[in-house]
Each structure stands twice: as structure tokens, then as C-alpha cells.
Amino acid sequence: MGICSYSFEEFVEKVRAFHGFEAPGVIIGGYMVDLAYSCLPPNGAYDALCETPKCLPDAIQLLTPCSIGNGWLVVINTGRYALILYDKVTGEGVRVFVDTAKVDRWPEIRDWYFRTTPKKQKKIQDLLREIRDAGSAICSVQAVKVSSRFIGKKHRGPFAVCPVCKESYPAEDGPLCLGCKDGEICVVVSQPVAGRQ
Amino acid sequence: MGICSYSFEEFVEKVRAFHGFEAPGVIIGGYMVDLAYSCLPPNGAYDALCETPKCLPDAIQLLTPCSIGNGWLVVINTGRYALILYDKVTGEGVRVFVDTAKVDRWPEIRDWYFRTTPKKQKKIQDLLREIRDAGSAICSVQAVKVSSRFIGKKHRGPFAVCPVCKESYPAEDGPLCLGCKDGEICVVVSQPVAGRQ
Numbered sequence: 001m002g003i004c005s006y007s008f009e010e011f012v013e014k015v016r017a018f019h020g021f022e023a024p025g026v027i028i029g030g031y032m033v034d035l036a037y038s039c040l041p042p043n044g045a046y047d048a049l050c051e052t053p054k055c056l057p058d059a060i061q062l063l064t065p066c067s068i069g070n071g072w073l074v075v076i077n078t079g080r081y082a083l084i085l086y087d088k089v090t091g092e093g094v095r096v097f098v099d100t101a102k103v104d105r106w107p108e109i110r111d112w113y114f115r116t117t118p119k120k121q122k123k124i125q126d127l128l129r130e131i132r133d134a135g136s137a138i139c140s141v142q143a144v145k146v147s148s149r150f151i152g153k154k155h156r157g158p159f160a161v162c163p164v165c166k167e168s169y170p171a172e173d174g175p176l177c178l179g180c181k182d183g184e185i186c187v188v189v190s191q192p193v194a195g196r197q
Numbered sequence: 198m199g200i201c202s203y204s205f206e207e208f209v210e211k212v213r214a215f216h217g218f219e220a221p222g223v224i225i226g227g228y229m230v231d232l233a234y235s236c237l238p239p240n241g242a243y244d245a246l247c248e249t250p251k252c253l254p255d256a257i258q259l260l261t262p263c264s265i266g267n268g269w270l271v272v273i274n275t276g277r278y279a280l281i282l283y284d285k286v287t288g289e290g291v292r293v294f295v296d297t298a299k300v301d302r303w304p305e306i307r308d309w310y311f312r313t314t315p316k317k318q319k320k321i322q323d324l325l326r327e328i329r330d331a332g333s334a335i336c337s338v339q340a341v342k343v344s345s346r347f348i349g350k351k352h353r354g355p356f357a358v359c360p361v362c363k364e365s366y367p368a369e370d371g372p373l374c375l376g377c378k379d380g381e382i383c384v385v386v387s388q389p390v391a392g393r394q
Contacts, residue, residue, distance in 0.1 A: 069223060
């Protein structure tokens, strides 16, 4: 069983190149995307919601036109290993999730999924073999309609220059940018920096 | 001037393939990543923070080992067009941002950046040419140290099965998964769904 247009081995190679290593979660995610597409009309224009920031977003980014940067993929952390592909206009689509009842049949996947045994590098090949054998058999699908806040194109409004940091930001965020309003994520040690400037 | 190991044209092609179109923001982002690396010791192990979900995360994902799914890239929306690459252990690194004072010299970039004129497809080539000519000259760099919450590896704790939805989730999230606790992002229309199951 392939993963969208790729063989298992080809997809593992793509995961290594993009994600840095053959993460089991991304490979399972590949089968989840493949299953989602198999339940949807071909040639549709779909956006994606991902219910966890761990691993699964990369499977979506590798196998669909949706990315974090183009905004067609949004991560909403429910902690569940699930994704939704839905029609951009109607919000109707499918939700694919790892089904805990089905995982029980697959001991390597179960141990990895519930973290019942510590990570062992030597077992990764056994785990990957079982993931390939299981394919999407550990998943279930629901027909869903997403919340209206995820439907429709968001047009950007005008930009302003923040009076504190002097950087530009969406004017709709208020009189200050969110960094100056909510607290900085870093402290500036020095500026400017030596480099190719 | 190239963008990391790519020529301008090669990078534009990579952006098209991953992001779906030659988004000016992703291409500028390429020069920002390139500038950040030029200010950092080579061969370091760097994590990334991105201050906007718009476009810039894709430049980081295309040019660094950091992705959303592997957790080495985190998006914190301050609304500013800025990124930080920092040492995974010390939290020290560089912040690169589009400098509003420098953008003023580049009319096509300025109009696009501040959305002062409506999008015109016919002008995209003029804009891309100016982006290539400007390179990282529209950016500035600060030496920074990120907030301690972004430093150090987060180990996953045990997983639990949510008593409401029956799906697994990180036990540390509480007695229910965040989806059942905070409200669902979709309504289930029917299950299971016809498809390759």
C-alpha cells in the first residue's frame, strides 16, 4: 500500500529530508493523509486542520498543497493524533484519527503510541515494518463540518508601524504590535550584529 | 547573491513546489534565513522562532532543519516579520527582521509590504526583481537570547485515553483532552465514512 503518490520507502526518504529523521508519527501521518484523500472527491480544493503540533503537520505539508506559511494548514492543539481535510468553501470534509481500539492489534505501534516502553533505537526498524504492514488500518474516519471560523479567505488589512519597536505589524492588532503588548520572546543583547550586512 | 545553497531562481522554484506559488514573503524570508546563518557560527544546532504565521515559516522550513512537526520551529505571532535562530542549549542567537526604515528605498517592496496598492498580478515580476536586487539589504539583525521557555528539550509524558471522545492525548493536559475540554473545532456529520477502509 502506497502513501499518496509515493511508495513507503520513497515517503520515508522524503520524511528524512524534511523532518530530519524517519519519525514514526510522520509516516503514520502519511497513511492518514492518504486515507483522507481516498474519502474525498478528487480535484477538490481542501484546507487542513491538524490537532497536534507533533509530527503530523509535516505529513500534511509533504503530501498536500497546505503549509503553515500559506495558511491552508492550521494547527489547533487538542492533543489528539488527528487531522481534518475540508472543502475551503463549504467547510465539509473528513477527519482521520488514530483509533485507540484498532491500535491494540499492533504491539509495536501500541507501545510507541502510548509510550509504554522507553525509546529504543534498535526497535525502530520493527516499528517501521509494523507501520508499513498496518497502513491506515489503525485509523478511523468521520465525515465532519469544521467550525465557521476556519472557512473563507482572510484578507489582510493595512499595516502600521509599532511606536515602541518601530517594526510593522497588522494595524488590526491594536495601537501596539502583539510583541510589545504581550511581552517579548527574547531580549536583545546587541545590535547591529557583525555579519554579511 | 544566493539564498543559502540556492540561486534566486532555484529557491523560487522550491517555494513554488512547497508553498504553491512564488510568494514574495517567502522569498524575502529566504534572504532573512540566509542573513541569520551568516551571523552565526557554522555547524551549530539551532532552533527557530518565527514571529508570524504568514509566509515566513515556509522559508524557515525550506532552508533549515527546523519544521513545525519536528518542533524545532515554533511560531509565536507578534505580527512582525521577524525570525530568530538560536542555539538549542544556550538560547543565544540572532533575530532578523524587515527594517521599515530600510524598506523605504525599495518602492515595489514598500508598496507590497505596507499593502498601499492592491495586489496586481502584472506587477509580481517587478516585485520579484526588486526582492532579488535588494536581497537582505531591507533587513536588520540583533543578537538576542530567547526566553527560557524556548530552551531545552521537552520530553513527552504518558498518554491517556479521553473518557469522552475515546481518543488518546497527553495525560498532562488533564482529565479530558483539550478538544473535549475547550470545545470542538468541527461537528461530526457521520461515521464511519465510505472510502478505502
